[in-house]
Amino acid sequence: MTRPIIVFDLDGTLVDTAPDLLDSLNHSLAANALAAVDEAGFKRFVGHGGRVMIERAHAAQQRALAAEEHDRLLQLFLDHYTLNIPGKSRPYPGVVEALDRFKAAGYLLAICTNKYEGNSVALIGALGLARYFAAIAGQDTFAFRKPDPRHLTETIRLAGGDPHRAVMVGDSQTDIDTAKAAGIPVVAVDFGYTERHVREFEPSAVISHFDALTLGLAERLIDAAA
Numbered sequence: 001m002t003r004p005i006i007v008f009d010l011d012g013t014l015v016d017t018a019p020d021l022l023d024s025l026n027h028s029l030a031a032n033a034l035a036a037v038d039e040a041g042f043k044r045f046v047g048h049g050g051r052v053m054i055e056r057a058h059a060a061q062q063r064a065l066a067a068e069e070h071d072r073l074l075q076l077f078l079d080h081y082t083l084n085i086p087g088k089s090r091p092y093p094g095v096v097e098a099l100d101r102f103k104a105a106g107y108l109l110a111i112c113t114n115k116y117e118g119n120s121v122a123l124i125g126a127l128g129l130a131r132y133f134a135a136i137a138g139q140d141t142f143a144f145r146k147p148d149p150r151h152l153t154e155t156i157r158l159a160g161g162d163p164h165r166a167v168m169v170g171d172s173q174t175d176i177d178t179a180k181a182a183g184i185p186v187v188a189v190d191f192g193y194t195e196r197h198v199r200e201f202e203p204s205a206v207i208s209h210f211d212a213l214t215l216g217l218a219e220r221l222i223d224a225a226a
């Protein structure tokens with residue numbers, strides 16, 4: 001039988017990247033004379049990658065954004081972010097232990113994120129976590145991204161897994177919607193980047209620490225979905 005797989009979201013789930021994303025976002029917005037975004041704003045804008053963050057920050061400040069300007073600000077954001085990896089970003093408490101636990105139990109592990117693939121691979125490498133993951137798929141890996149369920153199912157295939165023996169772990173409505181549309185159980189962490197509490201999006205389970213992501217929980221969710 002194919003090995004079971006856990007697919008993780010990255011920003012706000014595996015790694016607390018908020019300080020660096022916010023620094024890079026504000027660096028790019030300053031080039032268009034926009035006011036800096038605070039943490040509350042960040043939670044509203046994040047989830048669909050840098051381009052959408054920049055777009056939402058402009059909309060929130062009632063500022064128009066021409067296509068070329070959008071491209072230029074995205075490049076500033078990405079250049080700043082890429083140069084600073086890993087910056088202040090660190091895995092959440094219990095992440096490494098959870099990865100060890102599932103790896104030792106024979107699970108495949110993968111990442112499905114709306115970050116760009118290059119930055120995701122660089123960040124995971126800089127944090128010394130690359131050896132855990134059979135696949136890291138970003139928003140530009142395929143022709144579709146979360147909440148399109150194919151982003152998740154194709155990540156699973158890329159990792160050599162089976163969508164019928166999979167669990168998604170994420171921090172946002174985007175992740176929960178994606179997993180549900182793919183028919184895959186989803187565990188939501190409640191410490192990530194979301195304006196509304198993840199419970200409202202009705203994930204299969206909610207955890208407040210990675211210690212609660214047990215083998216038993218994953219097995220139960222996979223069995224229930226089968």
Ligand SMILES: O=C(O)COP(=O)(O)O
Binds near residue numbers: 048112
């Ligand atoms: O960077 C974003 O906007 C979202 O990234 P995530 O999918 O890893 O949460």
Ligand SMILES: [Mg+2]
Binds near residue numbers: 013172
């Ligand atoms: Mg996230």
